[in-house]
Amino acid sequence: MSEDQQRRGSYVPIEFTPEITNQCLKQVEFYFSEFNFPYDKFLRMTAEKNDGWVPIGTIATFNRMKKFRPVEKVVETLRTSKILQVSEDGENVKRIEALDLEGTKNARHERNKRTLAVMNFPHENVDDMTELQEKLEGFFNRLAQINQVRLRRDHSRKFNGTAIVEFNSFEESEKFLKTYSGDDAENLSFEGRKLDVFSKKQFDLQREATKGKNFSGTGQKSRSMTGHRKNMPKEEPKKEEKKEEKTEAKKEEEKKEETDN
Incomplete structure (x- = not known):
């Protein structure tokens, strides 16, 4: 038995009701969305190394995905997505249309x-x-x-x-x-x-x-x-004000030196 098969069998299967199916789909679509993917270093680098593909087995190990078992039902669910596509062998998933990562970062x-x-x-x-x-x-x-x-x-x-x-x-x-x-x-x-x-x-x-x-x-x-x-600070002090404060302090110091001498 492969390591992936052992991992898949280590979780209790649940019934994929319409509600559970929707939760599963929304979660994976979020991982690949403009709100998460450009800022998720692990997911982004994994995709970059595999022509945009990410192993579904890897996604299944994420904390919020562990409850969705068996993984075969996850694959079946992802095949209904309008923004994601699943590889023919059912092992990988990626966006149908790649994100403009540079443009997305500029939108931060x-x-x-x-x-x-x-x-x-x-x-x-x-x-x-x-x-x-x-x-x-x-x-x-x-x-x-x-x-x-x-x-x-x-x-x-x-x-x-x-x-x-x-x-x-x-x-x-x-x-x-x-x-x-x-x-x-x-x-x-x-x-x-x-x-x-x-x-x-x-x-x-x-x-x-x-x-x-x-x-x-x-x-x-x-x-x-x-x-x-x-x-909570309301605004940062202006540089000019800081400079004036230092100047006044320096003047006082000079006056003190004159008095001491």
Whole structure:
């Protein structure tokens, strides 16, 4: 028995109901979508080495695909896709129309405009990241139209309480930000914990500010990034202001030297 056959037989088969079939198809199509493929280094490099093809057996090992068994049913499901094609032997899959990777990367700026950071999710006792991922996707889908949810991790690869949410449109993200952020914001909570919502730009500014601080441990760094609205910078200080401050300090020092002499 081949290694692939042994791996395929190590998972419990499930019934591919219409709902399960749709979940399976949507998940694999997402892997190859413009929202994931250009930024998924492993998947992209695997495809580049094989003329765009990726082994279905490899995709079946991804955490969110392990529940879809047997793999033969996954192959059957992928054959119904309108954006993916399966090889004749049923071993590989790729996009029907290749993505313009360069153009997609250049569109990242536009994606960031419709992306928000939602912070302060419960994260202390998370054992199953896949289960949490699905739970948070359901949570946001009930509130707005979204493209994807990414869970951020700390240095130990554990969820740090922050979700990066890309909305279907800039208008959707602006509406969400206006509703749940600011002095008159509606309360947004998950499992009894109040959440904080920030623009992607503001979140990135805070990350850069955090990197510049000399923290002694990951605990301090994590706390500085989670649930503290007062720490979020509003804008960077202007270079001219910094220069003026240095000049004034230098003048004071010169005056002191003159007095001492």
